[in-house]
Amino acid sequence: MAMRAVPLTGGPVELRGALDIEITSAGVMPRRLPAWTKEQYQDASVYGVTVMPSGVRLVFRTDARELEFEVLTSTGQLDSDPHPRPTGMMELLVNGALAGRRQAPVGNVLRMAGRGDVQRVIPGEPGIVRFVGLPAGMKQIELWLPQQTPTELVAVRADGDVLPPLPDSRRRWVHHGSSISQCTEADGPTGTWPVVAAALGGVEVVNLSQAGNALLDPYVARTIRDLPADLISLKVGINIVALTAFRLRTFGPAVHGFLDTIRDGHPDTPLLLLSPVSCPALEETPGPTTMGPHGKIAAVGDPADVATGALSLAVVRAELERIVTIRQKRDPHLHYLDGRDLLGLDEVDDLTDGLHPSAAAYRRMGRRFATHAFTEGGPFR
Structure with a gap:
């Protein structure tokens, strides 16, 4: 079956662990504090850590055997370091069990003279992370985003039907x-x-x-x-x-x-x-x-x-x-x-x-x- 795009908002995909989403030019940015708090931030670093999606995951059900996630990350790089900081991992859980891990792609690079002091942004392009060979049949999917790297969700694609997740009855x-x-x-x-x-x-x-x-x-x-x-x-x-x-x-x-x-x-x-x-x-x-x-x-x-x-x-x-x-x-x-x-x-x-x-x-x-x-x-x- 051909890959089909899945709506990121207003569709079957739930974004859990985030309290707000910000619509960006690339896609959807999850945030871990509600929008009304932003005007009260005394320091720009608060916004930066709020969009680091620690504990944030996409949740849905699907019978797909292949999933594709297009994301745009923003990772820091000190002027004294020739390499950007590691972007971290994207982890896929199937019915609650870890089924795959992929390195998040490097997108935007935030050049910094010191810790948290962004001097300029080097724009990057979205990257694609794929998970193939998933079990047959309908299953609950969780895609956990890297806890240290702001990640804009550009697209989700599946080669099967995608349905809303089962409700979470846990405390x-x-x-x-x-x-x-x-x-x-x-x-x-x-x-x-x-x-x-x-x-x-x-x-x-x-x-x-x-x-x-x-x-x-x-x-x-x-x-x-x-x-x-x-x-x-x-x-x-x-x-x-x-x-x-x-x-x-x-x-x-x-x-x-x-x-x-x-x-x-x-x-x-x-x-x-x-x-x-x-x-x-x-x-x-x-x-x-x-x-x-x-x-x-x-x-x-x-x-x-x-x-x-x-x-x-x-x-x-x-x-x-x-x-x-x-x-x-x-x-x-x-x-x-x-x-x-x-x-x-x-x-x-x-x-x-x-x-x-x-x-x-x-x-x-x-x-x-x-x-x-x-x-x-x-x-x-």
Whole structure:
């Protein structure tokens, strides 16, 4: 049977894990925050990470034996590096099982003088990713997009009939965190720790993590407040310390306000507050951070400033645990997890740059989270 185009909008294909789509000159760009939040971004990097589709997948049913996806990626390239950054993997699941992986094609290249500082765009062309030899018969398809690379969907083609997917009857888990929850370094979109944990826990995950931008922004709290959610988790602290975004006096009220907003929409939903995983540079020393020798993150704050309100990871963990303990008296569905239970100081060799876990460590974190959260006695049981 000849390949036939499938509508990207208004047809049988669902885009799950995204809260909005942006119509571009090339096609459709999924976004992980709703459109109304865009005018409130203080920094251009927020938009950049919002269109990195961590946890975003196309879902439909088909009896096709061959599928074709045309996409236009946008990947960064430092002026000091002769090659663009890796675009990541596109992974195809058939009836819930991994059936194929393909490298996402290089499209637009964003030339940068420094981290996140785009100097110019080198336009590229869409590329095509094919999956052939699929099982016969009607099946549920999920195409997971690369978690680290903005990806515009240009076309979907199939050599068979395409129908809307079966409804997802699993509980919905909404998670928000930093780059350590967006998981750029994972070996693929189903290797991020939230996706690993969700698969083990039998739930659907919506990952609202914002690399470098988990700063208790009110528009994120309002987004979570208004979303359907059966389970909620927040991983708080690493970006706040690294960017010196708060001091102790302002950090506590900001956490309370973020939680209060979410509780306006989800008064009884299980809510798990996670503190940062281990990061040697920031455990006792405040930010800001810089790239130190050998490509490792280094903190340039003064440890003596902690006594007057500067934040280290140790201070953040103690404050988050204190806040949860206080609020639990009237909010029994609020829980706390020390991030070091997911990745401890004895595992810092798994931090590729002193901050971000390796692909193997992300999978281990997902298994540990699932064991803590989803088993008998856990907050998401």
